[in-house]
Amino acid sequence: MSLIPHLLVVTMVFSASTTFAQGSSLVRSDRASSTSAVPAEVLVVLAKEEPGEIDPQLKKLTALRRPPFNSFRSMKILSRPKLDLVPGKDALVSLPNGRRVKLTLLRVMPDGRYKVKAAINRPDKSDYLPLLQVVASPGDPFFVAGQTYQGGTLIVGVIVDPKKTAQ
């Protein structure tokens, strides 16, 4: 038998297997996205310009001592809910001002970062932050700040996969 038919057969099987593998990869990806949940933590902080105490738990978050947060002289953790982000499913966290943070894990990037969609609104309204999409490394937070509450400003920090934090 000549080499060409041999190579033809191998090529055909190779192509078929690659297609199958890609398909199964998608299936596996879908399966992973439907079953695996990523832990997350939402940090709700009330920051005020009046002198006061900085919550000791926030001392590790050095970012909160840098601009644009450096004008606040007191910070108090109001809540620190933990939740699981399931890809494609919304997770809700209530804020003390009646709004809700809606978080959705969109995907895990090839480099291991998380693509997350966030929105902060009153129920059934889009009065504050209709849409925010970020990519974040495991354990590295992103912040949404500016809501007024009890004479201060709410700082909402979202940390995806906080166990892997390096802070």
Next chain:
Amino acid sequence: MQSPKKEDEKLQMLFDGELEPEEEAAVRESLESSPEGMAQLHEWEELRKAMRGVSMDWVKEIDSDALFARIEADLSAPAISPERPKAEPPILHVIPRTRERRVWGAVATGFAVAAAIFLAVIAWPDSAVIPSADVRGSEVLEVDFGSNTGTIFEVEGGAGESLAVVWIDDGEVGRP
């Protein structure tokens, strides 16, 4: 006069020694009576000499003793078993079977490669999503402030990474 074809036949028979003595003498006499006939006779004789020379050379090259020894050996060899003819058909099928075997070999090779790729893809994902040490922090991809005004900041984290801050003016308290 005889036709050229007849003359050729006579000549051939003359040189093959197939003519009767009287007939041979008549043919020779006829040829030697004309220059064309003499030339034709000469050509045939030359051709005959050449053929004889070649034959002699060929005969000399044959090792008659070895040839006879081989014939004797073949004759004295044991008789061919009756199964021999039955064994030959598979020899005739060697080519298709080999081809079939090679085709299946190719298919098997292909499936082996396919299986290796499939297993590699299956086993890959956990290692593929290991975060790169160079990629740290967070960044804004898209933001819709709605009816509010807002600013995107980058603040340095504890490890020097850049962290995203979205600041939205809520009306009562402005940005610092």
